[in-house]
Amino acid sequence: MSRYICIHGHFYQPPRENPWLGTVEVQESAYPYHDWNERIAAECYAPNADARILDHDGLITEIVSTYGRISFSTGPTLLSWMERRRPDIYESILAADRDGQERFGGHGPAIAQGYNHLILPLAGTRDKRTQVVWGVRDFASRFGRRPEGMWLPETAVDLETLDIMAGEGIRFTILAPHQAYRVRSRDGGEWEEVDGGSLDTTVPYHCSLPSGRSIALFFYDGAISHEIAFGDLLTDGQRFAERLVNAVSPDLPGPRLAHVATDGETYGHHRRFTEMALAYCLRTIERVGRANLTVYGEYLERFPPTREVEIRENTSWSCIHGIERWRSGCSCGTGKYPDGTHEWRVGLYEATVRLRERLGEIYLRRIASLVRYPWEMRDDYISLIRDRSDANTEQFLARHGAASLPPEETAVLLQLLEMERQAMLMATSCGWFFDDISELGSVQVMRHAARAMHLAREIAGVDLEEEYVEPLRNAPSNSETFTNGAEVYAACVRPYRMDLSRVAVHFAALTLSGDPDLPDMPAEYTGTFTAGEECRAGDRRFTAGTFSLRSAVTLDTIMLDCAALSTGSGRFVLGARPHTDDEAAARLFRKAAEALRESGDDQVHTTFAALFGDALYPLLSLTRDEQTTILHRTLASRHRAAERAARGTARQHGTLLPRIGELGQRPPSDYAGFILEADLSTLLTRPELDQEALDAVLSAMEAWGVRPESPATNRAAADRLDVCLTNLARRPGDLPPLRSIVEHIEAVERIPVRPDLRESQKIFFSIYRQQYAEMQQRMGAGNPAAAEWLNTFQRLGVYLKVKIR
Numbered sequence: 036m037s038r039y040i041c042i043h044g045h046f047y048q049p050p051r052e053n054p055w056l057g058t059v060e061v062q063e064s065a066y067p068y069h070d071w072n073e074r075i076a077a078e079c080y081a082p083n084a085d086a087r088i089l090d091h092d093g094l095i096t097e098i099v100s101t102y103g104r105i106s107f108s109t110g111p112t113l114l115s116w117m118e119r120r121r122p123d124i125y126e127s128i129l130a131a132d133r134d135g136q137e138r139f140g141g142h143g144p145a146i147a148q149g150y151n152h153l154i155l156p157l158a159g160t161r162d163k164r165t166q167v168v169w170g171v172r173d174f175a176s177r178f179g180r181r182p183e184g185m186w187l188p189e190t191a192v193d194l195e196t197l198d199i200m201a202g203e204g205i206r207f208t209i210l211a212p213h214q215a216y217r218v219r220s221r222d223g224g225e226w227e228e229v230d231g232g233s234l235d236t237t238v239p240y241h242c243s244l245p246s247g248r249s250i251a252l253f254f255y256d257g258a259i260s261h262e263i264a265f266g267d268l269l270t271d272g273q274r275f276a277e278r279l280v281n282a283v284s285p286d287l288p289g290p291r292l293a294h295v296a297t298d299g300e301t302y303g304h305h306r307r308f309t310e311m312a313l314a315y316c317l318r319t320i321e322r323v324g325r326a327n328l329t330v331y332g333e334y335l336e337r338f339p340p341t342r343e344v345e346i347r348e349n350t351s352w353s354c355i356h357g358i359e360r361w362r363s364g365c366s367c368g369t370g371k372y373p374d375g376t377h378e379w380r381v382g383l384y385e386a387t388v389r390l391r392e393r394l395g396e397i398y399l400r401r402i403a404s405l406v407r408y409p410w411e412m413r414d415d416y417i418s419l420i421r422d423r424s425d426a427n428t429e430q431f432l433a434r435h436g437a438a439s440l441p442p443e444e445t446a447v448l449l450q451l452l453e454m455e456r457q458a459m460l461m462a463t464s465c466g467w468f469f470d471d472i473s474e475l476g477s478v479q480v481m482r483h484a485a486r487a488m489h490l491a492r493e494i495a496g497v498d499l500e501e502e503y504v505e506p507l508r509n510a511p512s513n514s515e516t517f518t519n520g521a522e523v524y525a526a527c528v529r530p531y532r533m534d535l536s537r538v539a540v541h542f543a544a545l546t547l548s549g550d551p552d553l554p555d556m557p558a559e560y561t562g563t564f565t566a567g568e569e570c571r572a573g574d575r576r577f578t579a580g581t582f583s584l585r586s587a588v589t590l591d592t593i594m595l596d597c598a599a600l601s602t603g604s605g606r607f608v609l610g611a612r613p614h615t616d617d618e619a620a621a622r623l624f625r626k627a628a629e630a631l632r633e634s635g636d637d638q639v640h641t642t643f644a645a646l647f648g649d650a651l652y653p654l655l656s657l658t659r660d661e662q663t664t665i666l667h668r669t670l671a672s673r674h675r676a677a678e679r680a681a682r683g684t685a686r687q688h689g690t691l692l693p694r695i696g697e698l699g700q701r702p703p704s705d706y707a708g709f710i711l712e713a714d715l716s717t718l719l720t721r722p723e724l725d726q727e728a729l730d731a732v733l734s735a736m737e738a739w740g741v742r743p744e745s746p747a748t749n750r751a752a753a754d755r756l757d758v759c760l761t762n763l764a765r766r767p768g769d770l771p772p773l774r775s776i777v778e779h780i781e782a783v784e785r786i787p788v789r790p791d792l793r794e795s796q797k798i799f800f801s802i803y804r805q806q807y808a809e810m811q812q813r814m815g816a817g818n819p820a821a822a823e824w825l826n827t828f829q830r831l832g833v834y835l836k837v838k839i840r
Contacts, residue, residue, distance in 0.1 A: 037290045038326040039334055040279045042313070043209060043255065044101075044299030045186055046080065047110035048072055049465040049476060050151060053658075054457060054486035055533035056541060057557030059116065060660045062475065071475075072116050076124060079303035079310065080117070084127035085797045086314035094838035097318065098800045101310060102131035103138065104317045106330045107299060108148045108186035111173040118177075119557070132178050135330065142332030146184035147174040147205070150417075152464045154361045156193040156349045161410055162391075162459065167199050169417040176421050183332040184208060188464055191351040191358050198244040207251040207331055209296050211352040212236055215254055216345045226345070231257050237283050237291040239335060240344035251335055252344055255296040256282060264297045269306050272315025279316070280325050290338045293326070353468075361467040371470040375513035379472040382510025382520055383480075387462055390484055390503045394458045397495050398451050405448050406435050416452045423558050423587035442590070450490050450589050457487035471513045472520045478527045481507075481520075485528050531658075535593050536611075539584040544609050544657055547578045547599035548665040561585045567624040568598075570631060575602045575639075577631040579624040581614050596620040598627045598646075600639055607654040607665050608640060610647030711741050712748055715786070719751035724775065729782050742787055752783050753790035760798040767806040770820055773827050780834045796835050803828075803837065 051059045051072055059070045068074035088097040109128060117125040128145070135144035149155055150169035158166065167185070174182045184207045185200055192214060200208065213231035221241055240252045259278060262268040268275050282293035303310040320328055353367065354360035360367040364378035402409045412435045419431050428449075432438045437448055466480030488499045507520030517523050533541070538560070545554040546564050553562055567579040579598035585591070594614035601607045610627070614620060623646060630642035644651060654662055714732045718725060736742070759776045763769070783790065807828065813821035832839045 038280075038283055039290065039292045039329045040282075040320055040326045041106050041292060041294040041329050041331060041334065042279075042317070043106040043108075043294065043296040043331075044302065045108050045148075045296065046113060046299030047108070047148065047152060047188075048075065048113040048116065049463050049479065050112040050460050050483070051116070051475075051479065052557075053531070054460070054483050055489075055531075055538055056658075057559035058660070059120075060658060061663055064475070072113070072120070075300060075304045076117070076121050078307065079300050080121070080124045081793075082303045082308075082310045083299075083313070084124055084131075085793065086310045087796070088314050088318060089311065090838055092838075094836055095796060095800065096838050097314075098797055099314050099318070100127060100131045100134075101302065101313050101317060102128055103134040103144060104321075104328055105313075106144050106146065106184075106294075108146050109299075110148045110152060111150050111170060112152070114173070114177060129178060138328075139330045139333040140336070142183065142330055142336065143178065143180065144330045145174070145178055145182070146186055146331070147171055147182035148186045149188050151460055152188040153459060153462045154189060154191045154351075154358055154464050155187060155196040156191050156358055157361060158462070160195065160199075162462075163196050164199050165410075165414050165459070167196070167203050167205075168414045169420075171203050171205070172417045173421065176418075183335075189351040189353055189358075189361075190214065191349075191361075192346055193348045194245055194346070197242065197250050197346075198246050198248060201244055201248040201250045202246070205250065207239070207253060207335055209253045209255060209331070210346070211296075211350075212254045212257045214347050214350045214352075215240070215252075216347045218342055218344045221341055221343050235342075237287065237293060238342060239292070239331075239338070239340045240342050241340040242344050242346065251340055252346070253292075253294060253331055255294050259293075260295040260297055263295060264301050264305070269301070269309040269312045272312040273319060275312055275316040276319035276323070280320065280323065292329070292334055292338075294331075361464060368470045372513040375470060376511055377470070379477075379510035379512060379520055380467050382506045382508070383466060383472060383477060385506040386503050386510075386520075387466075387480070387484065389506065390487070390499060391458055391462070393497075393499055393502070394454060394487055394491060397491050397497070398455055401447065401494055402451050405440065405444060405451075406437050408435070411435075413452060413455050416456065419452070420456065428587075428590075446590050447494055450494050453588050454487050454490040454494065457483045457490065461487060472507075472510050473512055473514045473517050473523045473527070477520075478523065481524055481528045482531060485524075485532055489532060489534075535584065535586060535591050536595070538586075539582055539593050539595050540597070540609065540611050540652055541658060541661060542584060543582040543595060543597040543611060544599065544607075544652065544661050545664055546582065547580070547597060547609060548601055548607065548661075559586065559588050561587060567596075567620060568628045570628050572631055575600060575631060577628055579627060581617075581620055582611075583614075596623055598624060598643070600627075600631065600643065601665065607657075608643060609652045609657075610643045611650045611652070612647050711736050716747050716751045719748070719755050719783075724779055724782060726778070726782070733785055748786070749788050749790050752786070752788050753792065753795070755779060756783070756790065756792070756795045757798070760795050760802070764798055764802055767802045768810065768824070770824050770827070773824060773831070777827050777830055780831065784834070792835055796837060799831065799835050799837055803832070803839070807839070 048071065051070060053060050059072060062070040065071045065074045068077065083101045085098050086101050087095050088099065090096050114125065132143040132145040136142065147170045149166040150173065153162070153166055155163050155166060170185060171182055181204055185205045187196065187208055190210050192210060197208070211231070212234045215229050215234045217226040217228045218234070218240065219226045234254055236254045236256050240254070242250050242252050244250060259282060268278060279293050283291040298305065301309065302313045317328065320326060349357045351358050354365065355367065356365040359365035362380065362384040364376060364381055366377065368377060399409060406412050415431065415434065419428060429438065432445065437445065440448065461480045461483035463480055465476035469476055471477070484503060488503065492498055504521050504524055507524055510520030512519055512523060517526070542554055542556060542562055553564055556562055563583045565581045567581065569578045577598070577600055581594060582597050583592065583594045595611045596614045597609060597611045599607065599609040627642065627646060630639050654665060711732055718729050718732065756776070756779060759772065759779060763772045763776065810821045810824050814825055829839050
């Protein structure tokens with residue numbers, strides 16, 4: 036067969052972490068999710084790991100990973116977040132690459148990406164090299180192999196970047212068709228100028244590079260890619276497959292490749308549920324047999340380029356003006372402000388370039404006395420970014436002849452390297468992609484700039500902020516809130532700057548406001564907490580202890596004696612001061628605790644002020660995530676108190692409430708629903724379903740006209756089903772656990788809830804593949820238990836909407 040198809044998805048999210056904390060903070064625009072990473076993971080990354088294929092009746096016939104059948108790039112900043120926050124998706128992507136290698140002759144579907152989506156033609160030579168090296172090594176550390184290909188951020192290309200990539204062993208990259216300038220046969224002959232419409236995209240091209248190296252270039256089919264991203268092609272997986280199969284004329288001789296490239300987020304996020312169209316398309320291509328699915332590495336090995344190409348340098352796939360979207364006021368945008376201006380990009384670009392130069396000067400000047408090869412050390416810093424452990428840090432320093440440096444010089448060295456990383460992150464392309472300097476991407480790159488300037492101040496004692504902000508005054512904002520970028524920086528960046536003490540306060544606040552366990556901390560920090568005093572007076576809670584924090588980035592440490600007061604009304608204040616000795620800390624905690632017992636809130640606050648001076652942190656001075664966490668904990672406490680009160684009322688008026696229901700009236704204040712929903716959620720989370728108790732709750736709901744509306748009830752129903760199926764998967768042939776699952780489903784069907792069945796469907800489908808045929812054989816041999824198992828399993832499949840053949 037001489038016809039091949041490859042679908043490439045570029046999966047990427049920019050760095051969203053707070054540059055000081057290493058964690059992603061709440062982003063209101065991503066509601067109902069915590070942040071955009073979580074939202075897109077739920078809408079795209081997870082669904083593509085377990086894509087449903089439906090029949091004409093809407094029943095699931097297959098659940099497959101799309102990742103293992105397409106070509107894909109997944110940016111290091113996204114993979115870093117997944118590894119920490121969504122390890123299930125992360126492991127699915129790694130597994131898909133391993134599966135793909137078996138499917139595609141040893142060539143994995145995953146390819147690398149420039150580290151943090153910096154527009155490489157706008158970067159200097161050293162930064163280009165570091166971006167490529169970091170991208171290659173990050174990929175290798177995750178996927179366990181060297182990448183064959185590399186995705187260029189925004190497909191922005193120049194010859195120097197391609198040469199650096201080839202020098203790092205990259206064999207190919209993917210470009211838009213309009214990025215080809217002219218082509219000819221590799222045997223020689225006349226060059227022929229081409230454009231996006233006249234270029235033959237069905238073959239790979241050989242590109243000669245200035246150093247004498249070369250790289251293969253694949254130019255994707257622009258028309259079909261546009262239909263996928265912006266047209267209606269994904270409304271029908273069958274039509275999607277036919278469009279690709281018919282993309283190559285049968286009159287063209289030799290092997291031919293129909294291939295497309297879009298943002299991976301197209302499948303499920305930009306277009307909801309279209310990962311199912313992709314999965315259906317892939318299965319159809321495999322079954323019809325008119326073309327083979329492939330990936331670029333496999334195709335390149337089998338069919339090396341016979342044609343040569345010269346590129347149009349400084350071009351990209353999302354800016355018709357070349358790469359002006361990331362440095363000038365060109366018209367490319369998302370259309371959010373139709374009458375607005377993009378001139379703000381000029382000011383932000385100028386501020387970034389200026390700061391990049393100043394930081395580079397500081398790096399070279401200060402590191403010269405510490406190590407011999409500063410740029411090689413920076414390239415190797417990716418090994419430390421991937422693993423901040425003490426052992427790996429020691430090995431890193433030893434490799435670069437810095438193992439014997441005094442501790443203070445070691446700290447400076449690590450600060451310099453982190454300053455350079457932040458300087459990379461402040462040039463991430465998303466800072467310029469959208470339509471205003473006040474949008475998330477632009478604010479994020481300015482925060483990375485602020486972190487880099489903070490480190491420069493610590494290292495060299497220079498304050499670069501005014502120099503950075505000056506061009507931002509000439510960056511006009513389109514929003515109604517701000518006039519220019521300097522105002523955005525003042526409101527959205529400057530208040531969020533932190534030193535190590537403030538970072539320690541952040542984690543201490545989360546510790547003291549809840550359970551005594553440390554909060555989930557990022558790899559950049561390690562912490563310990565030694566409890567001091569804890570007491571309660573009414574709805575007030577006092578907690579105190581010594582919090583120790585160590586930065587794995589700079590090796591700096593700090594110890595704080597902290598005390599926190601929280602009330603049932605949501606009031607919270609935390610005091611912190613440097614730890615001197617344990618006896619002094621104990622005296623401090625006793626005084627604060629005595630004030631709580633003997634005084635009102637105002638007096639307690641006065642005592643706290645006397646003990647901690649200016650180091651007082653009321654709720655509104657904390658980060659949004661801290662505020663949210665503390666308020667949720669307070670609300671949970673109030674919710675439990677309200678539930679206890681409601682139950683007391685129910686007991687006190689136990690004979691009256693049913694009578695109210697008989698008269699067709701809802702109980703006052705709807706506290707019956709409050710109690711019953713709590714009871715229902717509790718029942719659904721128990722290991723064994725208490726059918727009698729469930730019947731009583733449902734009868735009461737019916738009598739009182741209560742319908743469960745809480746998301747917690749939906750989650751409880753889904754979680755219980757997931758747990759039951761997980762247990763069944765351990766011993767899939769056992770009948771009793773299968774019976775209990777069906778009993779649970781029958782109970783749930785009596786409740787108007789809508790649990791998310793995605794995980795349960797996945798587990799069920801796995802059991803179906805593993806066990807169903809065997810049970811059919813047992814039934815055929817006259818086993819009555821197998822017959823009951825099959826009947827019960829089929830009933831479960833009906834509920835889960837999975838087709839049983």
